[in-house]
Amino acid sequence: MVKTVVGEEIRLQLAEDHLAQSAIPAQVGLVIGKLNSKLDKGFIFDLVPTPANDDGDPPCSIIEPQKPEKKKGASKSRSFADSSLFIDGDWVAEHARQVSRLLLGGVKVVGVYVWAGETVFKQSTLALCQTVKGVADAVPFVENDLDEMLLLHISYSPRRWTCRNCSLSSNITASSLRPCDFKMGRVFNSLQTFRCIYNVYLRLPISRASLSTTKMLNDVLMDGISTLTKELKSAKAIVDGNLVDVTTDKLCTSTNVHEVELLLPPMKDASLEANSQKDVVGILVYSGAVCSYSYLNSKESVSQAVADIKEDIIISLRSRLDMISDEAERQITVSSEDVSETNIEMLKVESVYQITRQPLRKQCILPFPRRVFIPWLAGTFICDYLLPTETFEALKDHFVELLSMEAPEDVSTFVQPENEHPSLAAKSFWDAAAPLYKSLDSAQNESRSREIAKKGDSRKSTAGSFNAAFAGLVLLIAVIFGSLFYAKSSR
The missing domain is CATH 3.40.140.10 (Cytidine Deaminase, domain 2)
Structure with missing residues (x-):
């Protein structure tokens, strides 16, 4: 406490x-x-x-x-x-x-x-x-x-x-x-800054049953983020090129920005495990780079900064998912203003399932909000999320309203390490879930091609050897006959 x-x-x-x-x-x-x-x-x-x-x-x-009414006594x-x-x-x-x-x-x-x-x-x-x-x-x-x-x-x-x-x-x-x-x-004088760029790649199988039930797109993604949370717990961290050892954890005294790299253990691919499921009809692929900052007090250990970064990555992914859901709800509200009450639920289902209900052989990509960092107090940053259709002007109003701070005048001070929007893509199961089998097929095809090429080269080599031997035999016969003819003429 x-x-x-x-x-x-x-x-x-x-x-x-x-x-x-x-x-x-x-x-x-x-x-x-x-x-x-x-x-x-x-x-x-x-x-x-x-x-x-x-x-x-x-x-x-x-x-x-x-005030109660005054009475006598x-x-x-x-x-x-x-x-x-x-x-x-x-x-x-x-x-x-x-x-x-x-x-x-x-x-x-x-x-x-x-x-x-x-x-x-x-x-x-x-x-x-x-x-x-x-x-x-x-x-x-x-x-x-x-x-x-x-x-x-x-x-x-x-x-x-x-x-x-x-x-x-x-x-x-x-x-x-x-x-x-x-x-x-x-407090700010003793803060240490840590930064990590973590590449997220989640492949989440979509079953036919999930399409027919009330399980929504954000539920599927939240399950994937929960799985990532468990994996990040066991991830080792390298800070400034040194592996962080919890048993010999030390305080950090340097004033430079410390670079953090997370090393995840080998993990099972859920999409390949789902390969045997007959009801799998598609795959949701979430990919993108997540940039995270953490601020550490001088009395806190480096492992605390690593724990803060791991938590920040998960919270950032959840925040982006919430923003996508809020935006979808807003679009539904706008679309349903002139629609009867009967069709509202249908609109909602179509909006939420707009990716998973695409034809299996057709890829659909939904950009996620990109994280932008804004200077705050004493060299620290706060962040906001930019939808693909938004500009920095929307962010300025956000800070004024929520943090009661003056709107940043110079947008060039904004830091954008996530250059591209993280994206969510829907692919067919065989296009996205089992690239291993595709690579195996291509490897087998390439192996067959090499075998055919080898056989062809072998045949060519055999034919070439036969032609050379035949030419030598003809030459030898010609020499013998020429010698006999010369001997008869000299007599």
Whole structure:
């Protein structure tokens, strides 16, 4: 459990000054940073306020108590001390889900902050704990071992910062909060940067049964990503040319960007295993390069950076899949505006199955979003995903809305290591699932050709030898007859 939390002094002080100048009575938002259970420490990078909802209402406000009617002999009405916070927990959780897509390996939404008076905060601990629990459920994690998040309180009456650890037990109560030792410092000064480019190649068999059931395209892809997750767990890592050994793991002190290479063990090809299944009708092939960054505190070991990168690769693939699904749903909504209710489900099925329902001998390719990296704080990056039809202008609005940051003016500062869009292709089973058999057939054909060529060369060689012997015999006979004729003439 995290016992000590260090916040980036420059960013948190800037946030406090902004809140004090705004004179708003209450605000809620997200805490961005890292939690390390091995060190029992947390690191806060920045605070991001949750924007107003679609109706323009703030996600957090103060609820004034209703004053009872005065009667003879009745006690005085309740004071302002009984006021509490109203928090739109669902909207804060949705904000956390979308912000999580923009964060890189190791950096996550690690909690919730609230700007409110001390007395109002005390009256709202249960609502705040439930909000933290909702955020934890919305934030993607590869492992289901997240059992704590932070609740940061910025009080303006009196002015002070307090941090609490919120236990994510099944029964959230006020007792779920535990105080943490909170202090401000220079978190960014000690960060180490790690980078990895991992080439993903997934071949997923599509059975005839899956086409006739409710199993959707994203379900098939999610199964493939889950398989990749298990494989990445056992992958060895090379950092700056050196194999990472968990038993002798060391801290990293260099300030350069560290290059990480993942080495996967030999694995079975699911498409070849499916070769024997009679009901397999096609193959989904997902391929592309995934670029990942990870940021490591000076007190964290290199193996932590490798674990963060592995998790980031999986979360990035899931995020792209979610974006494709969201885009498909949006297209369905647009297409079905003028369509009767009866045909909506048919449109949905056709949209989701648009690849798997293609003729088996026809290949169909669906580009996936490409990851783009944008400069953030103190040399770090955040990311976003660019659909093939989108431009950088769409990304600018995204950052302003979700992270309350100024729109980047110069797009040349954007880093695009994934030059080509990762793609999903549908192929026939024999075209994609069993290239081994194709290669065997071609090898056999080539072997036959070589044998035929050898036989032909052998025949040619035999014929050539016979012709040479025959010519020599004729020449010998001619010489003998010539000698006899010469001898008779001389007599």
